[in-house]
Amino acid sequence: NAGVTQTPKFQVLKTGQSMTLQCAQDMNHEYMSWYRQDPGMGLRLIHYSVGAGITDQGEVPNGYNVSRSTTEDFPLRLLSAAPSQTSVYFCASRSSSGANVLTFGAGSRLTVL
Amino acid sequence: EDQVTQSPEALRLQEGESSSLNCSYTVSGLRGLFWYRQDPGKGPEFLFTLYSAGEEKEKERLKATLTKKESFLHITAPKPEDSATYLCAVQASDASGGSYIPTFGRGTSLIVHP
Numbered sequence: 001n002a003g004v005t006q007t008p009k010f011q012v013l014k015t016g017q018s019m020t021l022q023c024a025q026d027m028n029h030e031y032m033s034w035y036r037q038d039p040g041m042g043l044r045l046i047h048y049s050v051g052a053g054i055t056d057q058g059e060v061p062n063g064y065n066v067s068r069s070t071t072e073d074f075p076l077r078l079l080s081a082a083p084s085q086t087s088v089y090f091c092a093s094r095s096s097s098g099a100n101v102l103t104f105g106a107g108s109r110l111t112v113l
Numbered sequence: 114e115d116q117v118t119q120s121p122e123a124l125r126l127q128e129g130e131s132s133s134l135n136c137s138y139t140v141s142g143l144r145g146l147f148w149y150r151q152d153p154g155k156g157p158e159f160l161f162t163l164y165s166a167g168e169e170k171e172k173e174r175l176k177a178t179l180t181k182k183e184s185f186l187h188i189t190a191p192k193p194e195d196s197a198t199y200l201c202a203v204q205a206s207d208a209s210g211g212s213y214i215p216t217f218g219r220g221t222s223l224i225v226h227p
Contacts, residue, residue: 004156033214042219043157043200058214090156100145100204100213104156 002026006091006105013081013112021076021108023091029103030096032074036060036087037107043090049074050096081112115140119201119218126225129190134221136201137183144206144213146184148177151198151220160186160199191225198222 007022025032033048045058049068063085065077074093078085088109092102116139126132138146145164149157161170163179170177174195176187186199202215 040219043217045214048214092156099162100215101147101159101162102149102157102215104158106156107154 004091004093004103004105006108008108009106010109013110015082015112017081018079019081021089023074023076023105024072025093026072027093027103028071029093030071032068032091032093034066034076035090035092037090038087046076083112086110086112115203115205115216117201117203117216117218119221121221122219123222126191126223128192128225128227131189131191134186134199135183136218138203140203140205142206144204146179147202147204147215148186149200149202151200157200193225193227196223196225
């Protein structure tokens, strides 16, 4: 049972480049979400999904796109990277029933030059 | 709007020196308060969930308590391996659509010196 898997772990981009951060979970969780974590700012929600085909915006959605075509996968797309998107990104999932505890991935550190 | 404030931002302790971390919150109907531990370079890991005022939960040297306005994470006789960032999150009971999005505090960075 791998839990939540994020790839890549590290990435360096140039301003204007695009990329996709991958997130996969094998726990059959309905809810999945993406956070960014910056020093002194805590965890801020970017986008979330309550099930396949359903996505919604969080606190800081600008510059990011998501889709949810399967229960397992929830990729985060940066269409035109900016230095302000330099951060550590975490994917998290949970079941829609039960204790509402989030299971986090190990994180993806992104640097935009 | 739900708010979560954690204090102190950083805490340095000597091994064996007990202390407490605070998480104060304002939420329109608490569904649950969560404590997570985050080690450097890793994602947060779940510690406790508290649901109602007066509730307490323990795990090894950690004990979490809850009142109507705040939660404390008490650390008794800490060891260097307790060094981590501790995150608090609250979940409101009146979220639309059942999404129940948690609101996180900024965390307390704990360092325990041997």
